[in-house]
Amino acid sequence: MVELLKKYISGKKVVVLGFGKEGRSTYNLLRKYFPETDIAIADKNTELDISDVVDAGIAKFITGDNYLDQIADYDIIFKSPGVSIDVVGIEKEVKQILTQTSLFLENYSSQIIGVTGTKGKSTTASLIHHIFKTARRKSVLIGNIGVPPFEAIDEIDDDSSIVFELSAHQLEQARHSPKISILLNVFNEHLDYFKSFGSYGESKLKIARFQNPEDHFIFSKVDLQKFEEKIELFKGSKFRFSSTSSSEVEAYYNEGKILSVLTGGTSIGVRERMLIGEHNLKNILAATAACLLSRILPQDIEKGIITFQPLEHRLEFVGAFCGIDFINDSISTIPESTIEALNTIKNVDTLILGGFDRGIDYTLLTDYLSEHPIKNIFYTGPAGLRMNDMLRAGVGAKCQTSYFENYNELANLILKLTTRGKVCLLSPAASSYDQFNNFEERGSTFKKIARLLGESCH
Helix, strand or coil, X not given: CHHHHHHHHCCCCEEEECCCHHHHXXXXXXXXXXXXXXXXXXXXXXXCCCCCCCCHHHCEEEEXXXXXXXXXXXXEEEECCCCCHHHHCCCCCCCEEECHHHHHHHHHHHHEEEEECCCCHHHHHHHHHHHHHHCCCCEEEEECCCECHHHHHHHCCCCCEEEEEXXXXXXXXXXXXXXXXXXXXXXXXCCCCCCCHHHHHHHHHHHHHCCCCCCEEEECHHHHHHHHHHCCCCCCCCCCCCCCHHHCCEEEEECCEEEEEXXXXXXXXXXXXXXXXXXXXXXXXHHHHHHHHCCCCHHHHHHHHHHCCCCCCCCXXXXXXXXEEXXXXXXXXXXXXXXXXXXXXXXXXXXXXXXXCCCCCCHHHHHHHHHCCCCEEEEEHHHHHHHHHHHHHHHHHXXXXXXXXCHHHHHHHHHHHCCCCCEEEECCCCECCCCCCCHHHHHHHHHHHHHHHHHHCC
């Protein structure tokens, strides 16, 4: 990797654009291996955390509203995932734009299992990594899961498999694709970052766009057909949805087992899995196919599926407090995932919706709730207000709706209106950025509220 970096930045002036977790790791690695290189840091935030910055005293910081004004002075832009090239208005043709993801895909593509999708990618990537560990195979888990790729360089050798969770933001600058690529689904999201659903979808599909004929692309035919009907991305393209004939995999579910065709076929029991819901079954199918292609034994895959613990904030059972079951699905930021939650969790009496409004179409969810009314719906944020307006005509008197300004108001609402013995579900169908830094903070706040209620009932 260091040699590849040298090829790109030797003798060049570099600016690290965006100084979050990944931006800091980019700067630190560049400063470590290329101490003589002219490196600057550009970020709109004027109060950056520089506690872990190497040689912070000599770093050049360009911050504030005009942080982009000096970009033209640098030869290379090292972009962080949270920075949209379109939004900040950088001319792509003018500068060489690098990212940790693009470099990792270029350097390690033959070792990478890449996972993307609007929903399910963290669970699927974590499950694959867990199965590899169960089979005593070398594996690192990086990417959108919260580990910047550069942080794992010292852990990778020629025998390592790299499980890479890839967001559309990370794939935007990709020019190489993983050896094994997984596309779980594509739903309408991140329209605050991408100009359109079409550009968002194109970014997702880069996970397979640059594959070689011997590489493998794992996808759901049903989901891909739905996506293809919405936007025509495939005309004139060179996507390869195939694998070598000697190791082709088709995985499907029947009577408690995953049945996979792999040079003769095998079956893997999954009845005892802790990952509940139809959507998680799809994630398990994708992970199974990737692991079979990686020549992991069926018995190790089955053991890995059975022992895998679901991730936090994803249909997470918080506990029973004051006679109410609390379930935290804060990861749900789109209508489709909230519908999956309601299809999976029975006995929901109170549903918490809303947050930051990204302009998503909520018709699918409001139609569902009109046909499957929930007794109590609590709304918050601009997205919640819009959902409430859309629902009034369809739901009418079937639901009791309440609006809350912030999560501190939730405890009294839940205790007053939720029927004992039933479920209070946080599955917002909206981003968290109106009140929180991320969905994790929102989920943790909900869990704290639930546990404090539990203490008050004793």
